[in-house]
Amino acid sequence: MSKLREDAMKIVKQAIDAVLPEAAVKEALARGDFTARRQRGGRVVVAAIGKAGWRMARAAADILGSSATGAVVTKYEHSMGDIPGLEIFEAGHPVPDENTIKGTEALLRHVKGLGPDDTVLFLVSGGGSALFELPAEGVSLRDMADVTSQLLACGADIVEINTIRKHLSSVKGGRFAQLCAPAHVFMTVLSDVLGDRLDSIASGPAWPDSSTSEEALAIVKKYGLTLPPHLLEVLKQETPKNLDNVTAVVTGSVTALCAAASKAAEELGYSPLLLTTTLSCEAREAGSFLASVAREACASGRPVKGPCAVIAGGETVVHLTGKGKGGRNQELALSAAGGIAGLKNVVIASVGSDGTDGPTDAAGGIVDGETEGQMKKLRISIPEVLKNNDAYTALKAVDSLLITGPTGTNVNDFALALIG
DSSP states (O other): OOHHHHHHHHHHHHHHHHTOHHHHHHHHHTSHHHHHHHHTTOOEEEEEESTTHHHHHHHHHHHHGGGOEEEEEEETTOOOSOBTTEEEEEEOSSSOOHHHHHHHHHHHHHHTTOOTTOEEEEEEOTTHHHHSOOBOTTOOHHHHHHHHHHHHHHTOOHHHHHHHHHHTBSSTTTHHHHHHTTSEEEEEEEOOSTTOOTTTGGGOTTSOOOOOHHHHHHHHHHHTOOOOHHHHHHHTSOOOOOOSSEEEEEEEOHHHHHHHHHHHHHHTTOEEEEEEEEEOSBHHHHHHHHHHHHHHHHHHOOSSOSSEEEEEEEOOBOOOOSOOOOOHHHHHHHHHHHHTTTOSSEEEEEEETTSOOSSSSOSEEEEETTHHHHHHHTTOOHHHHHHTTOHHHHHHHTTOEEOOOOOSOOOOEEEEEEEO
16 A cells, blocks of 8 residues: 555544544533533433444443433444443444334433433434434335435435425424423434534434424425325424423534544645535535646645645535446545546545445545556446446456444544655
């Protein structure tokens, strides 16, 4: 492995380590408003959802001690054992399954019958939209899975996807907070939504919903989604617009992820340039753009002179046109490989902070100036691979998958162009 690749991997690891949830949760629970509620003597129920749910709940249990009760719903293979006092459920992501319902129902049992002095410690992280679900009356799990699959395939962004989810759910869009009342909900959030919109992170189970039924129906029309008449009727039901029993704290986001990547790069001797923390275009277009920035830096020293690290955070989208295997970070990296072909001092990596990119075991991809040539020797055409959405297979063939394993956090993605 080249030094550039080694340094890129070091930057990825250090950036992700900086946004692991334990320290963030402990900092949030040290706040005066949460401490004051505990001093009132009521119960504290832990409700953790999302890919980082287990680690967030473990940190909370360390503070609460033997009084910890509640439930955790996280993605398959994302829990790390028992937590005393808490029920642990693993469920489907990005499409909800039967275990999603079981975990959600268990969590709702824990918050039922609470009083005004009680507190629900609601620990929210990315993936919560799929992992925390109880369909609205008249909506089946199969309906939810079908709509989710259509939204993921059409290229809708996360805010649009969650707008639909909220209006088909009995726990999203502020409805969970209503079910907790009169207890107070203290929500601690690891954000995976650009701009940290609390009504969109995990589809906003405990926050007033700014989206409307009219907007939900417009999204259906925009993407030509196929929804049966009964779902269209449910979408017309409005979500809560006011809640008076919630306090929220955002403890981690893509901004912190990119800041940590910049710091790690600087410590290794690279001048960091953070382009954006709101990257939200097509994945392959982002890869092509990042490659063009790298080429310009190599040729002219603009916008930054090497050795340098150009960083972009956010969450790109993929339009599915084929039946291959991959994810948005893999497509970004593969697209970039064509743009930096022949350059001897550039490495581009793109990674999901949760350690999983699409339905694969890879967190993303890492490529350099030799990657395209290696693929051509194997008769792999980058344009054809992208057309078939088969980035995983192509990157694996040239040992360019970036694999971290589940990280226990989820604060969007970041891409890195490292220039020697």
